[in-house]
Amino acid sequence: MILTVTPNAALDDTYEVPDARTGEVNRVAAVHRRPGGKGVNVARVLHGLGHEVVAAGFAGGTVGAGIEAGLASLGVPSAFTRTAGESRRTVTVVAAEVTVFNEPGPTVTAAEWDAFARDYGRLARDAEVVVLSGSLPPGVPPDAYARLVRLADAPVILDADGEALRLGLAARPDVVKPNAAELARATGTDDPAAGIRALRGAGAVVASLGAGGVLAATPDGVLRAELDRPEAGNPTGAGDALAAGLAAGLAGGLPWPERLRRAVALAACAVRSPVAGEVDAAELPALLARVTVRTEEAVSEEGHAARAHE
Amino acid sequence: MILTVTPNAALDDTYEVPDARTGEVNRVAAVHRRPGGKGVNVARVLHGLGHEVVAAGFAGGTVGAGIEAGLASLGVPSAFTRTAGESRRTVTVVAAEVTVFNEPGPTVTAAEWDAFARDYGRLARDAEVVVLSGSLPPGVPPDAYARLVRLADAPVILDADGEALRLGLAARPDVVKPNAAELARATGTDDPAAGIRALRGAGAVVASLGAGGVLAATPDGVLRAELDRPEAGNPTGAGDALAAGLAAGLAGGLPWPERLRRAVALAACAVRSPVAGEVDAAELPALLARVTVRTEEAVSEEGHAARAHE
Secondary structure (H helix, E strand, C coil), X not given: CEEEEECCCEEEEEEECCCCCCCCEEECCEEEEEEECHHHHHHHHHXXXXXXXXXXXXXXXXXXXXXXXXXXXXXCCEEEEEECCCCEEEEEEECCCEEEEECCCCCCCHHHHHHHHHHHHHHHCCCCEEEEECCCCCCCCCCHHHHHHHHCCCCEXXXXXXXXXXXXXXXXXXXXXXXXXXXHHHHCCCCHHHHHHHCXXXXXXXXXXXXXXXXXXXXXXXXXXXXXXXXXXXXXXXHHHHHHHHHHHHHCCCCHHHHHHHHHHHHHHHHHCCCCCCCCHHXXXXXXXXXXXXXXXXXXXXXXXXXXXX | CXXXXXXXXXXXXXXXXXXXXXXXXXXXXXXXXXXECHHHHHHHHXXXXXXXXXXXXXXXXXXXXXHHHHHHHCCCCEEEEEECCCCEEEEEEECCCEEEEECCCCCCCXXXXXXXXXXXXXXXXXXXXXXXXXXXXXXXXXXXXXXXXXXXXXXXXXXXXHHHHHHHHCCCCCEECCEHHHHHHHHCCCCHHHHHHHCCCCCEEEEECHHHCEEEEECXXXXXXXXXXXXXXXXXXXXXXXXXXXXXXXXXXXXXXXXXXXXXXXXXHHHHCCXXXXXXXXXXHHHHHCEEEEEEECCCHHHHHHHHXX
């Protein structure tokens, strides 16, 4: 079982508003409502591929009930810890441009955090892999991810940004998966090759570079995995599909090159889907065949030691 | 007891997004969530003034549960009929400009409509006044309001637009309350004085003219009621406060001039409140004193006959 944790789960609404006008009253032509938040998206992708998965995190109020109902209707098992505060929504207005509005999320109390830590400890015991994903809502301790990494015996993939990532790294997660912007913010360098080497603490750093594929500093060396030609489509949710691919590869005991191949193929799959973050598993074999994985820097005794034991 | 009916009840979200940018990902600084829809707003105003009120209509899914929970937390009794389809949300983005997104609402099944008609028949029996308000969600019969007017013994105030208003008028509601735009659409004339005389079927036509107050064709003649000087503030929800004032006046057996005075004062109260559609009852006495009511055309035997018996 793969456990995903979404501390700031959301109900994602996409509004199709072809003639949207600022400053006016607009009729929404169509509404698409899906449970969301990064770890929820990871769970949905994994479930779609047939993996046993549980989505955990916080859910509160009727929006939280909507998240749970949404996952249930997709057949995705969930085990959220309740908050009194209501879970957040996001609204994506699809007009001539795509505009996103992200609510901050509920303020989580200390008692709710403690209850979650207990729920998580119990769930993590049954997990082969744990994926920790996304923003921390107000009230959650800033080092929440470090605490969750330490509470897990299973390998942990951490997909976070800013302070949550920085403090989470102190607990040595097995994998971190920053995108180019998150990596730049964390390391102060715009160069991903320098960034993955500079980001210390994780067992592996897998930098997702959009159409550029991934560049990863791993115990097996620095690897680059990319699609032969970029896919056009909807890149929303591709990062979460990538994380899902890493989790599946980890759980399946795949070696790093294969793990990255699978992750890049899944991300491309998500880009191709018109619906944000969904994958059509039937497309996977063809996409896998289009991924090349190159070793940019072989592992060395000192190199491996430098990365894994800092 | 005053019964309000909101066939297309909503959960209204107001997003404060000071630096909103189209085409980008925006963080919402603050979220205000309130149960809404025109009849719900009327019920909230009446409840705030101490009237016994019940809010009815359709509510479905977790959004519907949110509407009911929101009303319950305000202490407003509600008795919605459940739909399988989820109730709609609205999103109001407050940035440099105010932009509103209105979802269409759930598709109501024939069985759900029948269940509602039964619920409504039962509730209307205990009502002194019935207020029918707002849009009809998909699936509801287009002549829904006509049916509801006929099912009620108590006087009915109808606040609707377009087809819903046109077909509703066939059943002779006691009062219709179009705003200037709705009146123009219904009668083909931009001149409210002509419009209120042209709109046939209702016992009285109360046209709400924004800062211009109201112009009403009533059994007591054509009356104009306006504030001495316009109020500045948030006009959202003022129309529903006006309808609430008419309902309160009807229920209280006030003569038409006083009914209109109260309605205009309540609408001004709502404009003054920073929160859309809320009223501070403490401001009412001062506002009542600032409303003048003039008879623009006295009732005549034929005039009265012409309006009331068409």
